Amino acid sequence: MPRIYLSPPHMGPDERGLLLDAFDSNWVAPLGPHVDAFERELASFIGIGHAAALSSGTAALHLALLLVGVKPGDTVLTSTLTFAATANAITYAGATPVFIDADETTWNMSPALLAEELESAVAQGKRPAAVLVVDLYGQCADWDPIAAACARHGVPLIEDAAEALGATYRGRAAGTFGDVAAFSFNGNKIITTAGGGMLVSQRGDLVERARFLATQARDPAPHYEHSTIGYNYRLSNLLAAVGRGQLRVLGERVRQRRAIRARYRAALADTPGIAFPTEAAYGESNAWLTCIHVDANEFGATPAGIRKHLEARDIESRPLWKPMHLQPVFRHCRVVGGTVAAGLFATGLCLPSGSSLTPADLQLVVETLKSTPRDQPRAR
Numbered sequence: 001m002p003r004i005y006l007s008p009p010h011m012g013p014d015e016r017g018l019l020l021d022a023f024d025s026n027w028v029a030p031l032g033p034h035v036d037a038f039e040r041e042l043a044s045f046i047g048i049g050h051a052a053a054l055s056s057g058t059a060a061l062h063l064a065l066l067l068v069g070v071k072p073g074d075t076v077l078t079s080t081l082t083f084a085a086t087a088n089a090i091t092y093a094g095a096t097p098v099f100i101d102a103d104e105t106t107w108n109m110s111p112a113l114l115a116e117e118l119e120s121a122v123a124q125g126k127r128p129a130a131v132l133v134v135d136l137y138g139q140c141a142d143w144d145p146i147a148a149a150c151a152r153h154g155v156p157l158i159e160d161a162a163e164a165l166g167a168t169y170r171g172r173a174a175g176t177f178g179d180v181a182a183f184s185f186n187g188n189k190i191i192t193t194a195g196g197g198m199l200v201s202q203r204g205d206l207v208e209r210a211r212f213l214a215t216q217a218r219d220p221a222p223h224y225e226h227s228t229i230g231y232n233y234r235l236s237n238l239l240a241a242v243g244r245g246q247l248r249v250l251g252e253r254v255r256q257r258r259a260i261r262a263r264y265r266a267a268l269a270d271t272p273g274i275a276f277p278t279e280a281a282y283g284e285s286n287a288w289l290t291c292i293h294v295d296a297n298e299f300g301a302t303p304a305g306i307r308k309h310l311e312a313r314d315i316e317s318r319p320l321w322k323p324m325h326l327q328p329v330f331r332h333c334r335v336v337g338g339t340v341a342a343g344l345f346a347t348g349l350c351l352p353s354g355s356s357l358t359p360a361d362l363q364l365v366v367e368t369l370k371s372t373p374r375d376q377p378r379a380r
């Protein structure tokens with residue numbers, strides 16, 4: 001039996017054809033017609049004015065922070081329950097993250113805690129330079145109260161939509177909520193270019209600036225003239241070609257991942273100690289990863305026990321992101337709350353969720369999970 005991965009790439013014939021077209025055209029460079037077309041097509045898919053294709057989601061976050069004016073010595077409020085790239089990008093800009101706890105139901109940043117922290121930081125004359133909010137595991141954050149709090153205090157808002165391409169919030173697409181947003185096309189994402197990212201904004205001037213910074217900040221001159229520090233962050237034309245093919249099937253990929261989550265729910269509905277987070281009523285998740293809550297007392301084994309048992313049968317599962325405020329590298333950073341994210345980390349598990357997962361694979365995951373040896377004292 002081949003290994004069942006958490007979220008492997010899922011390619012089709014269009015991707016191959018477009019990649020070969022890019023190769024044969026000799027546009028083998030971090031610019032070219034596929035890069036331009038990928039930007040236009042993604043912007044039009046999510047309904048936003050402008051997009052710049054970049055080498056990674058992390059690069060997009062780094063540039064987003066620079067574009068809204070984050071400077072060394074600043075603070076940036078961000079989600080504690082996220083992948084390290086979110087917080088790392090803040091440090092690349094020379095700023096320090098302040099971590100905000102998650103909401104228990106959506107797992108995304110708590111809008112109430114964010115509003116409180118903004119209020120008290122501004123009252124102390126320590127206005128943060130930006131707020132960077134993650135759409136976790138494919139579900140949008142609760143953008144209305146978050147955007148209102150940022151607007152009230154005049155703080156720029158950045159959306160880390162790396163995991164949420166194809167998701168919606170009150171009928172609007174993920175990636176359209178901040179002043180600037182970032183997507184990732186890393187190999188594990190809902191669509192992938194092996195590695196890549198996209199910076200999007202309604203503001204053409206910001207996206208133009210992102211392209212300038214991403215191509216070593218070359219001033220207009222026939223020779224190489226530089227008055228700003230730049231980066232080498234553009235996406236390859238070959239990879240953009242793959243991205244265009246993937247974008248064509250994005251709607252289908254979202255439906256497939258949502259169907260997988262629904263099947264897991266149905267198959268595990270009667271398993272004591274296993275629960276699923278409820279989808280927020282305000283939108284549609286892209287169901288990038290299906291995650292479960294494990295009550296170790298009730299189920300009889302811990303999430304770690306389940307993970308090891310799945311692994312022994314060559315099935316990949318993963319703990320939830322370890323919150324940033326618990327990471328040694330961010331130990332010195334302030335955290336607002338933190339117990340919700342820590343609790344989710346202790347009880348959560350991400351199951352194989354790739355859109356190419358077959359019903360038979362899913363059945364095997366479920367049966368293996370259910371057969372985990374019970375070594376915890378049961379509550380009842």
Ligand SMILES: Cc1ncc(COP(=O)(O)O)c(C=O)c1O
Nearest residue numbers: 056057058083085162184185186
């Ligand atoms: C929430 C989040 N932000 C940022 C990133 C970084 O994206 P990339 O790997 O394309 O740099 C990822 C995933 O990789 C992510 O999950």
